[in-house]
Amino acid sequence: MQTTKLATVLAALLLAAGCGGGDEGREAQAAEPPMKVEDTVVGDLVTAPARVEDSANAAVDAHREALRSRLEADEGAPPGE
Numbered sequence: 586m587q588t589t590k591l592a593t594v595l596a597a598l599l600l601a602a603g604c605g606g607g608d609e610g611r612e613a614q615a616a617e618p619p620m621k622v623e624d625t626v627v628g629d630l631v632t633a634p635a636r637v638e639d640s641a642n643a644a645v646d647a648h649r650e651a652l653r654s655r656l657e658a659d660e661g662a663p664p665g666e
């Protein structure tokens with residue numbers, strides 16, 4: 586019986602001790618702005634689509650220029666016009 590009462594009081598004290606304070610940490614977190622997503626661990630995942638799009642656009646531009654020069658050569662136009 587004594588052990589049960591002691592355990593109950595100890596549990597109540599532990600719950601009460603865990604329920605307060607800690608406001609100093611919240612104020613410090615609120616003061617600093619959140620990090621940009623690019624600077625976090627998942628930054629590579631976020632910036633990857635833009636890098637893929639840039640490299641794909643560069644490949645398409647190079648292919649378009651090659652086709653344009655080939656068409657000009659086949660039509661007999663002087664290069665550069």
